[in-house]
Amino acid sequence: MPRIGILGGTFDPPHNGHIAVARAAIRECDLQKIIFIPAKYPPHKPIEMVAPEKDRLNMLKLAAGGHSEFEVSDIELKRNGLSYTIETLKEIKERNPEAEIVFIIGADNISEMESWYLPDEILNAATVVAFNRPGFEPRGKYKSKIKMFNMPPVNISSTEIRDKIRAHEAVEGLLPKPVREYIERKSLYMDK
Secondary structure, X not given: OOEEEEEEEOOOXXXXXXXXXXXXXXXXXXXXXXXXXXXXXXXXXXXXXXXXXXXXXXXXXXXXXXXXXXXXXXXXXXXXXXXXXXXXXXXXXXXXXXXXXXXXXXXXXXXXXXXXXXXHHHXXXXXXXEEOEOOEOOOOOOHHHOEEEOOOOOOOOHHHHHHHHHOXXXXXXXXXXXXXXXXXXXXXXXXX
């Protein structure tokens, strides 16, 4: 049975840390591919603080380009309203009925899962795995139901990148080059 990894998020912007997580998940969780899914309306973030969905999707396609095991899906962007993980997992399973769906989160999300929409259904719909995050110890009522996988620590955040861009600081090494060039061309994050 093929194993498909799902890596969702705002990807504002997608960066080298996201690529490192995907590569580690493929290796550590025996996945055949990773589907990156940008959220339309992330439930935990104010939408006015997020780059336009078309730009986030385009940047994610650039970041995933050149990796045959990576795919980018716009299923959440096509949906109206908030993006809920359970809806996405069910839709991916419908499209890939023969596959085991593996949902990838950061260790810091394990304790937050209790506030997510239908977390028990998420655990029934997919195998949930979490990657280690520096400074975060897995905790919460779902901790025992989630398998951890290790990867070298990557200390990159989208917030840090946006702050550096606003401050006109260098972001080389933090972003795939095509993503950095896209941000420069579109003047993203300069006024937010």
